[in-house]
Amino acid sequence: MAFSVISVFFLLLGEIFAAENDDIAFDKKYEFIWGNDHILSLNQGRELQLTLDNRSGCKFASYLNYSSGFFHMRMKIPGNNNTAGVVTSFYLMSKASASQHDELDFEFLGNIEGQQITLQTNVFVNGVGDREQRINLWFDPAGNFHDYKIIWNPHQVVFFIDDTPIRVFKNYTNYGVPYPTQPMRIEAALWTADWATFGHKINWTYAPFVAHCQGFDISGCSAQNSDVEECYSSNHWWNNMEYWNLNSTQQKAYENVRKKYMNYDYCDDKAKYPSGLPRECVIQKNGRLHNGQKY
Ligand SMILES: *[C@@H]1O[C@H](CO)[C@@H](O)[C@H](O)[C@H]1NC(C)=O
Numbered sequence: 001m002a003f004s005v006i007s008v009f010f011l012l013l014g015e016i017f018a019a020e021n022d023d024i025a026f027d028k029k030y031e032f033i034w035g036n037d038h039i040l041s042l043n044q045g046r047e048l049q050l051t052l053d054n055r056s057g058c059k060f061a062s063y064l065n066y067s068s069g070f071f072h073m074r075m076k077i078p079g080n081n082n083t084a085g086v087v088t089s090f091y092l093m094s095k096a097s098a099s100q101h102d103e104l105d106f107e108f109l110g111n112i113e114g115q116q117i118t119l120q121t122n123v124f125v126n127g128v129g130d131r132e133q134r135i136n137l138w139f140d141p142a143g144n145f146h147d148y149k150i151i152w153n154p155h156q157v158v159f160f161i162d163d164t165p166i167r168v169f170k171n172y173t174n175y176g177v178p179y180p181t182q183p184m185r186i187e188a189a190l191w192t193a194d195w196a197t198f199g200h201k202i203n204w205t206y207a208p209f210v211a212h213c214q215g216f217d218i219s220g221c222s223a224q225n226s227d228v229e230e231c232y233s234s235n236h237w238w239n240n241m242e243y244w245n246l247n248s249t250q251q252k253a254y255e256n257v258r259k260k261y262m263n264y265d266y267c268d269d270k271a272k273y274p275s276g277l278p279r280e281c282v283i284q285k286n287g288r289l290h291n292g293q294k295y
């Protein structure tokens with residue numbers, strides 16, 4: 001009797017912690033997309049191990065499409081003496097063709113020996129990307145799990161590392177700037193790209209490259225169960241006013257990241273835009289709409 005009471009207690013405790021940690025089995029919300037034999041399920045599906053070798057990389061994705069949410073993935077990136085050409089990514093992506101899709105990206109670009117792993121983020125709207133920002137991380141993403149998050153609500157898209165905002169893309173639709181509107185699914189992948197590390201191609205001597213993912217619960221509004229407008233409503237906590245703008249603490253942390261760690265921002269790349277920077281860059285430079293004030 002006492003035994004079963006105790007085990008029920010631990011069972012409940014386990015569930016409470018699981019809920020708090022978003023530690024559910026991946027197959028409740030996600031499925032494998034390719035390279036299935038390069039994905040290993042650990043700890044009853046609460047962790048996935050992704051492998052890239054010269055036969056294949058791999059990818060998994062959410063079953064559902066979402067139209068708003070506060071998405072996250074806990075990840076540990078491949079660490080090796082040389083991960084040049086290795087890309088680990090966590091992103092949201094719509095189903096439309098490449099020339100029309102929306103996409104919000106975290107991409108970890110592998111390093112050559114002695115250099116740091118770079119984190120690149122990008123925003124695609126209606127097939128137009130080229131909005132790269134890159135930062136040198138203040139920690140080793142291969143050393144430990146960190147939480148990578150994207151909030152997407154009618155007011156802003158914010159990329160976070162743990163609780164630190166590293167990128168803000170506001171909804172400036174009213175000022176003629178495109179903003180993601182298409183339902184997107186969540187994807188994560190381990191793959192190789194020749195462009196990732198300043199032209200240093202992958203050296204398979206260092207393979208296999210191994211990444212780990214955790215945290216498979218999803219806080220998102222799936223448009224299939226409801227019309228899109230409902231996904232923008234205050235029925236969903238990530239749409240509430242406290243998520244419309246960064247608060248003062250977040251704003252300070254964000255500015256600190258930009259100042260200390262950002263080494264590329266498309267908005268500073270005048271050579272790339274000889275006929276003028278994209279409109280959102282001009283608006284953000286003026287800084288006024290950051291605070292929701294007049295433009
Ligand atoms: C996600 O959206 C795509 C494109 O609209 C659609 O083909 C697919 O069926 C959707 N998935 C689900 C699970 O609704």
Ligand SMILES: *[C@@H]1O[C@H](CO)[C@@H](O)[C@H](O)[C@H]1NC(C)=O
Pocket residue numbers: 079080081
């Ligand atoms: C990296 O190189 C050092 C020295 O050559 C070696 O001792 C170490 O095991 C290597 N680390 C990995 C992760 O391969």
Ligand SMILES: *[C@@H]1O[C@H](CO)[C@@H](O)[C@H](O)[C@H]1NC(C)=O
Pocket residue numbers: 153154155171173174179180181232
């Ligand atoms: C962006 O803002 C406009 C104007 O406030 C609003 O009508 C639209 O629904 C928002 N877009 C998204 C995808 O939330």
Ligand SMILES: *[C@@H]1O[C@H](CO)[C@@H](O)[C@H](O)[C@H]1NC(C)=O
Pocket residue numbers: 203204205206
């Ligand atoms: C790959 O790495 C190994 C070990 O460091 C090295 O001997 C080899 O030359 C490298 N291959 C290429 C193509 O750079």
Ligand SMILES: *[C@@H]1O[C@H](CO)[C@@H](O)[C@H](O)[C@H]1NC(C)=O
Pocket residue numbers: 247248249250
């Ligand atoms: C800002 O938001 C963060 C995250 O929600 C919260 O922890 C912090 O207390 C807030 N700070 C202020 C000054 O409101």
